[in-house]
Amino acid sequence: MYAWGPTGSGKTHTISGTDGMIHRSLQHMFDHGKEMELYISFITIQNERVRDYLKEDLDQNGYPHRIREANGIIYIENLEKNQIFNLNDAVFNLKNGQERWHRNSTMMSDLPSRHWHIVTIWMEHHVTVPMGKKYYSARLDFIDCAGSQRITRQGASSVREAASINRSTTTFANVIQALIHRPCHVPYRDSKVTRILQHSLGNNCQTVMLGTMSPMECDVAESVSTLRFLSRCKVVINSVRKNVQLDDEIDRHGSINAMRQWDPPPSGLGIKIEDVLSRLQTKDGTWSIAR
Numbered sequence: 001m002y003a004w005g006p007t008g009s010g011k012t013h014t015i016s017g018t019d020g021m022i023h024r025s026l027q028h029m030f031d032h033g034k035e036m037e038l039y040i041s042f043i044t045i046q047n048e049r050v051r052d053y054l055k056e057d058l059d060q061n062g063y064p065h066r067i068r069e070a071n072g073i074i075y076i077e078n079l080e081k082n083q084i085f086n087l088n089d090a091v092f093n094l095k096n097g098q099e100r101w102h103r104n105s106t107m108m109s110d111l112p113s114r115h116w117h118i119v120t121i122w123m124e125h126h127v128t129v130p131m132g133k134k135y136y137s138a139r140l141d142f143i144d145c146a147g148s149q150r151i152t153r154q155g156a157s158s159v160r161e162a163a164s165i166n167r168s169t170t171t172f173a174n175v176i177q178a179l180i181h182r183p184c185h186v187p188y189r190d191s192k193v194t195r196i197l198q199h200s201l202g203n204n205c206q207t208v209m210l211g212t213m214s215p216m217e218c219d220v221a222e223s224v225s226t227l228r229f230l231s232r233c234k235v236v237i238n239s240v241r242k243n244v245q246l247d248d249e250i251d252r253h254g255s256i257n258a259m260r261q262w263d264p265p266p267s268g269l270g271i272k273i274e275d276v277l278s279r280l281q282t283k284d285g286t287w288s289i290a291r
Contacts, residue, residue, distance in 0.1 A: 001025075001140070004229065005212035006222040007147030012117075014210055015144045016094065021210075022119060022142050026090045029121070039081040039122040040090055042097035044115035045168070048192050053097035054080040067195055074198055081122060094119065116168065116193050117144035137243045141200050145169070168193045173229065175201055179236045204241055209233045 001021055003011035016022050029038060042053050043065070050065040066077045084090045097119075118141060125136040146169060171191035178186040179202040188198045200207055211230045213223040 001208045001210065002143045002145060003210045003212060004145050005147075005226050006214065006219060009212040009214045009219070009222075011144050011210075011212050014212060015117075015142050016098070016119065022094070023087070023091070025140060025142075026084075026087055026121065029123075030087055035125060037124040038084050038090075039124075040084050040093050041079055041081045041120045041122070042094065043076065043079070043118050043120075043196075045118070045193050045196070046115040048168075050076060050192060050196070052076075052078070052080050053100040054082060054093060067192060074195065076196065115144075116146050118142070118196070134244055141197070143197065143200075145172070167191060176229070176233055176236060180232060202236055202238060204243075205238050206240055207233075207236070207238060 001015070003015045005011055014020055029036070040054075044051050044053060050067070052065055065079065068075055068077050082089075082093050084093065120142075121140040123138045123140070127134045127136065168191045171187060171194050174187055174190070175194045178184055182202075186202070188194045188201075194201065199205060209230055211226045213219070213226055
């Protein structure tokens with residue numbers, strides 16, 4: 001779930017406000033997914049540097065984290081993931097992370113953030129079968145994007161920061177454009193933002209893009225630009241499959257979002273098999289399953 005728009009238009013409030021999407025989604029998970037194990041992580045990206053704000057031993061410059069890839073799975077090295085058992089645990093972790101946010105003053109807002117904020121909820125579920133145990137995994141990302149306004153209006157604290165912000169947002173837009181014109185090359189590696197979020201851009205995912213706009217007349221150009229960008233995002237088509245692995249296939253060196261096979265979901269996950277079958281059936285009555 002992405003929140004896209006210029007600085008000061010309400011992205012942070014929409015994603016992580018008191019009644020924002022994170023709080024609503026977590027409340028729904030704890031009400032309907034009691035059999036799942038839930039974990040939370042919170043990172044920011046600024047000037048092409050990744051910082052983990054759930055770590056307690058952060059120094060002034062942040063903790064260096066490298067992006068790795070193993071068996072086709074992209075993950076962040078030494079990422080802190082805390083288990084949460086209820087909504088209060090999640091709120092506690094979020095508040096701790098928010099207190100460590102590094103904010104720089106700009107012309108656009110009193111306390112604007114020039115970071116990409118990524119809060120991830122990791123979901124795990126084990127089911128006993130005759131062959132052993134099956135391992136179901138999923139993740140839900142909440143991305144508070146950096147401001148998409150023109151570089152002349154960013155008022156960044158340094159030329160390097162302004163160039164970095166422009167690079168990440170431009171690369172993000174280029175990835176969306178490339179996904180529309182598949183099978184051309186998709187430049188995921190051009191920025192750490194798109195590299196980390198590669199799984200949630202045109203791959204095995206369901207993506208929601210929220211656009212935020214300012215009602216001020218001086219922000220009309222940014223509002224029109226936001227609407228045009230969102231209209232392009234609607235054209236991107238994802239291919240969604242269930243993430244299922246047997247115990248002996250699990251690789252815990254990184255994130256566990258690779259998919260191995262399609263199986264009906266176990267009971268207790270809040271998904272009806274009728275809904276899955278209706279999505280697979282085409283208009284002419286045939287069936288199509290993407291492997």
